[in-house]
Structures are given as structure tokens and as C-alpha cells.
Amino acid sequence: MISKRMFPWLDERLGISGIYKTIFDRMVPKVNWWFTLGSATLFLFALQVVTGIMLSVYYVPSPDKAYDSIQYIMNGVAFGWLIRGIHHWGATLMVITVFLHMLRVFFYAAYKYPREITWTTGVLLLLATLGMGFTGYLLPWDQKAYWATTVGTSIAGAVPGIGDFILRALRGGNDLSGVTLARFFSAHIWMFPLIIIALIGVHLYLVIRIGISSIPKENE
Amino acid sequence: MNDVQKVQYKERYLRAKRNGEKFFPESLYRDMLVMFAIFLLLVGLSIFIGVAAEPKADPSDTTYIPRPEWYFLFLFEMLKFFPGSLEWVGTTIIPGAAVIALLLLPFYDKNPARHWKKRKFAIGFMSVVVVAMVFLTIQAAVTTPPQKNASAVAATLPAQITAGQDTYSVQCAECHGPDGGGGVIKGVKGLEGFKMKAINGQDEMYTRTDNTLYNIVEYGQPDLGMPPFGKAFGGELSRSDIDNLVTYMRYSWDNRVQMPKEAAQANAIPVLGPKDIPSYSVNIAPIVKRYCVSCHRPGKENNNYLMGGYNDVMNSGDHKPNVVAGDLNSNLIRMIHGEKITAGGAMPPTKSLSPDLIAIFERWVKAGAPEKPAK
Numbered sequence A: 001m002i003s004k005r006m007f008p009w010l011d012e013r014l015g016i017s018g019i020y021k022t023i024f025d026r027m028v029p030k031v032n033w034w035f036t037l038g039s040a041t042l043f044l045f046a047l048q049v050v051t052g053i054m055l056s057v058y059y060v061p062s063p064d065k066a067y068d069s070i071q072y073i074m075n076g077v078a079f080g081w082l083i084r085g086i087h088h089w090g091a092t093l094m095v096i097t098v099f100l101h102m103l104r105v106f107f108y109a110a111y112k113y114p115r116e117i118t119w120t121t122g123v124l125l126l127l128a129t130l131g132m133g134f135t136g137y138l139l140p141w142d143q144k145a146y147w148a149t150t151v152g153t154s155i156a157g158a159v160p161g162i163g164d165f166i167l168r169a170l171r172g173g174n175d176l177s178g179v180t181l182a183r184f185f186s187a188h189i190w191m192f193p194l195i196i197i198a199l200i201g202v203h204l205y206l207v208i209r210i211g212i213s214s215i216p217k218e219n220e
Numbered sequence B: 001m002n003d004v005q006k007v008q009y010k011e012r013y014l015r016a017k018r019n020g021e022k023f024f025p026e027s028l029y030r031d032m033l034v035m036f037a038i039f040l041l042l043v044g045l046s047i048f049i050g051v052a053a054e055p056k057a058d059p060s061d062t063t064y065i066p067r068p069e070w071y072f073l074f075l076f077e078m079l080k081f082f083p084g085s086l087e088w089v090g091t092t093i094i095p096g097a098a099v100i101a102l103l104l105l106p107f108y109d110k111n112p113a114r115h116w117k118k119r120k121f122a123i124g125f126m127s128v129v130v131v132a133m134v135f136l137t138i139q140a141a142v143t144t145p146p147q148k149n150a151s152a153v154a155a156t157l158p159a160q161i162t163a164g165q166d167t168y169s170v171q172c173a174e175c176h177g178p179d180g181g182g183g184v185i186k187g188v189k190g191l192e193g194f195k196m197k198a199i200n201g202q203d204e205m206y207t208r209t210d211n212t213l214y215n216i217v218e219y220g221q222p223d224l225g226m227p228p229f230g231k232a233f234g235g236e237l238s239r240s241d242i243d244n245l246v247t248y249m250r251y252s253w254d255n256r257v258q259m260p261k262e263a264a265q266a267n268a269i270p271v272l273g274p275k276d277i278p279s280y281s282v283n284i285a286p287i288v289k290r291y292c293v294s295c296h297r298p299g300k301e302n303n304n305y306l307m308g309g310y311n312d313v314m315n316s317g318d319h320k321p322n323v324v325a326g327d328l329n330s331n332l333i334r335m336i337h338g339e340k341i342t343a344g345g346a347m348p349p350t351k352s353l354s355p356d357l358i359a360i361f362e363r364w365v366k367a368g369a370p371e372k373p374a375k
Ligand code: HEM
Pocket: A034, A035, A036, A037, A038, A039, A040, A041, A042, A045, A098, A099, A101, A102, A105, A110, A111, A115, A118, A119, A120, A121, A122, A123, A124, A125, A126, A129, A196, A200, A203, A207, A211, A212, A213, A214
């Protein structure tokens, strides 16, 4: 069989079995279902990326067209309603799972030596996930989106001293406009995802390198 | 953590690993199971709940009650504790402190113990914070009032066309006629005798884009006599209303696009079989809505004859009763036949109803003008 000779050839050059050994073929402590929350979050993020890319095929980030393009996704595109539904509910679920994942890490003291940096990257991931939620909420350009973002950005604008600067930086002017939409769109599909992907890379590298913590015993 | 403790921890961890399991397949199996369940949950939510339809963003509609995404509600609610000049405590100090406290947690939590019994303060503190967040979220969800004038949002094309037609009948028919045909205007203050051009033909539909039509309705053409309808200009229509209106006009009047069957059926005036007994709710209301309500509603010149519902149709007007059960000499019947009587002239003033619609009115009055169909 050709694959029997192909695999060693490829492995010699790509190191596939080494990757397999470090990632999959390793011993981990016996843990419980709470430890699935991290991979659940990872799965949800991957799902958001896939459904998000599909949505971006039809979505138009301009105040004139955004609302109509979403209507078209819901009514005109085959299974558009399903893709948007998964993206919508996936966002909600991802916030829940990230938060629960953080609580599980906290309650099992898994942030302590030697996993301090895993925790810190985790907190940044939590913030970036919330940033995704905040920027994504505006994109449908409906009443809920418009007014929630008006209030949200004005809350950021109440920071003493630099509030006015933050407000203008977020809105791209004094009021919500097409500039705001373009900014939020860019943040939602480029900036935050790239930040999250980079952070997940570090996060998972550390999880695999250090190994998943064990459930603390009474004497620990 | 000192070096001795570090070595101790590493030894204990190695033991736990040796007595543990393989990541693949045992651990990964649990992970995959959860992922699969999540996927099913998401598909289920999309099918059975979906995404709530909302009207288009409308900066001029300041009555809208803003509400953030639900996971920011607790912050929103917390701000209520910091009114006025203290606001920056809620917007900056507390969230900022929380983020820094989380980021640096492993560096100031020097307690080497890991079991919860030896970390009572940390566990207790975090539990209080989580309970407070949940409590604030619920509090916010319960206390925010429901949206005012939250009308159902037309999410599908047929629903949008229907909504647009309803708006057209109320707002536009008095000047442009029930179907955009125009004609010589009668019974409208300021435009008496004005010869209205048709807006439902190729001349209009081929040369006006949706955007143009939208702007005509939103801003009006005040110099020509077309009033503005956008909320920002003193009108009654939101952006979604105008969008639906334009959709209705396009699908009904532009012969290059095909009216969806579903919408055509929903908007058709119900046909009456030769033996059927017409009733107000099934047969008369749709005709009144399309041909009469745009003038016969509050704030218009109409001898105080309002036609918003059964009771008004039967009992309002300066010359009431305008409908008398069983009496074909009722004002309404005479006027839709084009007779000029003390109550007024032909109704509708601009273009009379087609004979089959007049026949429905007559059969209804003859049958005793019932409100609901007989069972
Ligand atoms: C996009 C967001 C995140 C993803 C995709 C993610 C993914 C993961 C995965 C797959 C693991 C393996 C263990 C497990 O599943 O429990 C893990 C562990 C860990 N995560 Fe996250 N995580 C995210 C956010 C966070 C947050 C918000 C925190 C805390 C603030 C955090 C802190 C940690 C720590 C300390 C570990 C090691 C736990 C241990 O060894 O027991 N992560 N993460």
C-alpha cells in the first residue's frame, strides 16, 4: 500500500508523530466534566469564526445596507437563518462558557504555580471575548444595536479626563455614524479575532506544556 | 511559594499524572461529547427561538429604551448606585479595579494551598461577587420597562409588503388614491382639485430607485404639496415603516418584479361566495382599511366619522348613524353610490369603489351589518 510507504517518508520530514505524541498521546490527571469548559470555549470560538466568515459573504457594513443585508441573510440566503442563529447564540454561549471556565480555574486554584501566565492570558481572552460581543452587537444596525451602542460608548465617555477622547475614538466622531460601523466591523472581524487567536496559541501551548492541573486533594 | 513547596507540588502532580488517563482518547472523548451537545443546542436555539427581529436603527426615535447585550446588564445596573458626579466610580474605578485584580491574581494570592477548605476567603469572596453579578443581571432584566410602541417587526418579505400596504392605506391613500393611481383630489385640505399624477406606473417606478422613493417619503416634497413622513421631520413613520412602504410600492407597481404569491394572498380582499353572509371583521374591515381609513381617522377632515373599528363605523359621525342595519338608504351606502346628500358627497371622493366592492357593502347592510361571521 502506498500510504504505508508515504507516511514514514512524510513523517521523517514533517514530524507528524512527534506532534501526535506531544498533543494527544500524553498522560493527564483524572479530572471531571468541569474541565471540558475550556475546550467547549475553543469549539465555540472555532464555530464563531466559521459562521462569521459565512456571514461576511453577504453582510455589508454600511448604515444604508447593513440592516437590509441581514434581512437578506435571514430570508434570501439558503440556511442563512441557521448560520446567523448559530453565530448569535454561539456568542451568548461563548461568554457563558468562558466565564464558567474561569470560575472552574479559580475554584480549583489552577491559576497558582506554575500556571500564572496561563491565567493572565486567560483574563485577556475574557476581555477580548467581551470586546467581540460589544462590537458584534452593533453590526445588524437595528434599533437595539444602535441605542445599546450609543449608551455603551457614552459610558466609556464618562471616564474622567480621557473620556471624551475615548468616546470620539470609539465613535469616530461625536455621534454614531457610518464611521462607527466601519470601526466596529473592523474590530469585530480583524482586530479582536487576531488578538484572540494569538492569545489562544499561547494559552494552549502553556496548557499542553505544563499539563492540566489535577483536582486538589485535602492536604494540598 | 518557596522552592521546597515547588518541588513538593511537582512530585504530587507527577503522581497524579501517572495515575491518570491518556488525553486521547479518554479526555478528548469527554470534550467531544460536550462539543457535540453544544452544537445540537445551538441548532435547536436557532430553529426554535431564532434571532428576534428588530426595527431598523432610527436615530430620530428617542423613545427607544436602550438595553445592552445581556452580559453587560450587571454593569448597567451597577451604574445606578453611582448617580451624578459619582458616575466615574461606576464606569472606571470599579471595572478597572476588577480587571487589574483578575489579571494579577496569581501574583498577589500568595496562599500556597489549593484545596478549597484552606482558601475560604478567596472562595467566599469570589462567590459573593458572582452572586452579586447574577443578582444585578436579574434585577436589570426585571426592572427595565418593556419597549414602548413595540409593534411586531415584519421579518419576511410577504410580511413587509403587508405592513407596507397597511401604512400606505392609512397615510397615502387620501392623496394618491387606494392604488397610487392619483386623479383629481377631493376632500383633502389644501389640495382640493389638485390633479395628482399616477405614481404606480412605469414613469415612476422605472425612474425612481428604492432610495429615491425612501427619500421622497422621509423628506416629502413640501413645495409640491407632498408632506414629509419621517419622524425627524414631524411625520409618523419610522425607518422600518418607510422601508416596508417602499417594498410594498416596488412589489405592487413595478412590473419588473414579481409579487410573492403569499403576499398577494394576504393582501387580497376576501372574495364573497354567492351564498356567504358578509361580516364586518372578515369582509368590510379590509375594504375600509384600504379605501376609507386614510381620511376617516382622527385629525383629518371627515365630519368626525371615524372608521377604525366596528363601533365607530356604526355609531360615529356628524350625521350618525351612517350605517343602519337592513337599510339600504343608509348614508354610507348612498354616498359610495356617488349620491350627494346632506352628510357629504361621493365616497371615496376621488375615485368610486368598484361595483363588486359596493355590492359587498350592500349585502352586509342587508344582512343586518353583523360584526362577526355567523358560526
Ligand atoms: C477564548 C477563551 C479561552 C479558551 C479558548 C480557553 C481554552 C482553554 C483550554 C482548552 C484549556 C484546557 C483545560 C480546560 O479545558 O479546562 C484551558 C486551561 C486554562 N485556562 Fe483557558 N481558555 C479561555 C479563557 C480563559 C480565561 C478567561 C481564563 C481565566 C481568567 C483561563 C485560564 C486558564 C487556566 C489557568 C488554564 C489551566 C487550567 C489547568 O491547568 O487546570 N482561560 N483554557
